[in-house]
Amino acid sequence: MSCNTSVTHVHVSSVDQAQKAPVHLIPCEIEHNGPAQVSQYFTATIKDRKHEKTVSFRGRGLKGQELSCPQGYTGLVLKEINKPGSDQEDRTVKVSSVFDKLTYWNLETPPNSDDTVVRAMDWPDLAEAVSTFNKINLKFMVQ
């Protein structure tokens, strides 16, 4: 259990300089955090068929589709500027890029409206409905 008392600050002003970036959500966990040759290997091999996109990653077949961010929302890619030495220190992140849509990928299954991430986008509407009764403000993220 962590007893984290630090505060994370987001440099909101960096939104203005941030470029739009293509974002892919892929159905696996990669033990890596950092740059990768996405456009050379991944984007270049995506096939756009009528109702779905196909690609493969590490020899496994993926099917995907584009998904827009909920109306009025912007996706943010955050980057930590200086990693703090301990978990007691405050942290600062800046917006490195923004997105208004993303491409999510399923392992072999055609994309459909029951997919977790599609349904996750229900939350903003629901949250708004709830908060008109109750001034609760919930932060959320997609795991």
Added chain:
Amino acid sequence: MDISPYETDNSVSCRLTSQIPDVCRKEDCCLGIDEAGRGPVLGPMVYGICFCPVSKKEALKDLKVADSKTLTEAERENLFQKLDEAKSYVGWALQILSPNTISTSMLQRTKYNLNALSHDTAIGLVQYALDSGVQLKEVYVDTVGPAEKYEEKLSQLFPGIDVTVRSKADSLFPIVSAASICAKVARDHVVKSWKFAENLGEVDTDYGSGYPNDPKTKAWLLKYLDPMFGYPQFVRFSWSTAQTLMDSKAVTVHWDDEEEDGEKAAQRQNNRSMLSYFGASGGDNGQNPTQQTHRFFTERRLRSLNTL
């Protein structure tokens, strides 16, 4: 041989066919099946059928077709030319199984192994010949697996056709040799002029035979390993050679259908597996049960954040 239909999208499987000779629709025919490029870690596997009237078996023998493996590349090209010149009575069809098809099939959630893929491809080609009106009476098949079972399977699928499955059929029956030449010529062409869909700039094409034990192939696989993506689609990811190299030199990737030790997976995901409840240090010191998340959120994998 024109392989351009395959080159428009070399990530998927593609069928190339000759014209069907008129005589094959009228007379009883024999058909041979063979494959090229089963073993290599690079490039496609090509299945080939070749067919002609039974009455032309001798004429085919006179073309001096032989097992493609005993021939040089130039000899194979030459023999393919001869088969093409005999198109009034010889027809062929090829199924090019792209390396990406092989990888994604063999690594599918419900595994589709190379033998099953091979059999289905061969069956598909025989069916193509039948659908095109070829009067099939005899089918000869080269196989690497057990011949009897395969022969039984094909005989049941194609009643009325005399099916012969033999290992080394490509050196026993000229019509199988002819099929093996068509398949091998196609594979040679494809490998030689492989167009990388990836944006890799100039790619070194000195990849040797493509067999895992070829030092040139090994060197190429080391040179073109990307720590994130592994390899371009030219490589069969399902081959242990490729897997071993990625295991040692590329970043680890976890898929949800992977067989992984439950305890280890739980540790990695920073939660506890069922097994830990049976351990000596078991007991509930985890999350406060009163803060249980509603199904609405867990189903959507949403969670409230207090740290990054």
